[in-house]
Amino acid sequence: MEAFSREVHHYFDRINFGGFLDFELAYAKRHGGRETVRSALAGKLAAPHEYLILAGVNTLTLLNDHGHLRLIMHHRDPRGTSMSMGAYHVIPAGEFQPSCKAPASFTEDFDLWRNIMRESAEELLGMEEYDGDSGAPFNYSQEPFISLEREKAAGNIKPFYLGIGLDPVTFQAEILTCVVYEEDTFTRIFYPIITRNNEGTIITEKDRWGRDMTEDEVAAYYSSNTLAAGEAILRLVTKNRRLFEECLA
Numbered sequence: 001m002e003a004f005s006r007e008v009h010h011y012f013d014r015i016n017f018g019g020f021l022d023f024e025l026a027y028a029k030r031h032g033g034r035e036t037v038r039s040a041l042a043g044k045l046a047a048p049h050e051y052l053i054l055a056g057v058n059t060l061t062l063l064n065d066h067g068h069l070r071l072i073m074h075h076r077d078p079r080g081t082s083m084s085m086g087a088y089h090v091i092p093a094g095e096f097q098p099s100c101k102a103p104a105s106f107t108e109d110f111d112l113w114r115n116i117m118r119e120s121a122e123e124l125l126g127m128e129e130y131d132g133d134s135g136a137p138f139n140y141s142q143e144p145f146i147s148l149e150r151e152k153a154a155g156n157i158k159p160f161y162l163g164i165g166l167d168p169v170t171f172q173a174e175i176l177t178c179v180v181y182e183e184d185t186f187t188r189i190f191y192p193i194i195t196r197n198n199e200g201t202i203i204t205e206k207d208r209w210g211r212d213m214t215e216d217e218v219a220a221y222y223s224s225n226t227l228a229a230g231e232a233i234l235r236l237v238t239k240n241r242r243l244f245e246e247c248l249a
Contacts, residue, residue: 011095014054018170025169055164055173057115058229060090060237061124063183063210067245070183070210072124073221073230077200088226090233091202092119096175099138108137113159116179117148123197124190144189151189156182158247162236165229174229178237180244183209 063070074091076084096115098105109115121127121144140149151157162176186209193209195202204210211217218234226234237244 009052009054011054013052014095014172017052018167018172021170051171053171053173055096055175056093056229057096057112057119057175057177058090058093058227058233059116059119060178060230060233061092061120061186061210062178062180062213062237062244063186064180064245064248065183067249069213069241069245070208071213071217072210073203074123074199075201075203084227086225088203088221088224089230092116092123093229094119094122100134100136102135102137105137112161112175112177113152114140116159116177117145120148120179120190121145123199124194124202126194126197129198147189151182151185156185156248160244160247162233165232167228174232176229176233176236178233178244180247182248 061072063072072091074089074093076087076089078085094115096112098109099114099118117140118138122129125144140146148157152159158180160178160180162178165174165176166172167174190209193204193206195204195206218238221234222231
């Protein structure tokens with residue numbers, strides 16, 4: 001039994017379901033009413049084919065310098081995003097989707113690593129967003145994808161699948177992942193350092209990618225407006241920190 005449907009849906013289908021429940025919860029809290037619609041939809045989780053869930057891929061980018069970890073986070077611009085404005089989040093993050101409408105892409109792009117590579121190129125390298133409306137399959141035989149695949153095969157990049165989280169407010173799912181890069185490898189591929197992208201501010205030092213992953217640095221996100229998926233990833237990585245420190249050894 002497949003965990004994911006191969007039916008074609010759109011980003012705003014996610015908002016029509018999850019965003020609607022978000023509104024229902026806020027309305028009920030404000031007016032003291034019963035969450036009748038929300039309760040009815042919650043019951044459909046027993047028959048998930050009746051409820052649409054579009055899973056986003058949320059990836060914490062970690063740089064490993066001989067066991068010393070640095071992390072890169074993102075502050076979403078209130079004026080540049082349509083959802084979760086002003087929140088902190090991991091980077092890259094995007095919907096789990098094929099690169100185009102060609103039938104072959106629904107098979108070839110049904111791959112977490114390829115999704116992460118495309119989002120990383122857009123959000124950390126400033127490449128133009130590939131919106132998926134084209135009929136031409138995405139070309140992975142170009143940079144930075146050639147280098148990313150080569151360095152992953154050489155053991156200098158390690159992607160990790162951490163699980164799937166379900167938002168209790170919207171009943172929408174998020175795929176939680178982390179990619180650990182050997183720092184010099186990351187610096188070569190993602191050059192030059194950028195501090196902003198189309199969706200907000202990249203939290204990084206100007207002369208070196210990322211910031212030290214100290215206890216204080218991570219704790220600051222727990223007490224800030226950090227998206228639940230991002231916080232879940234930070235907690236999982238912190239709990240298993242030694243794994244990520246030693247995974248490239």
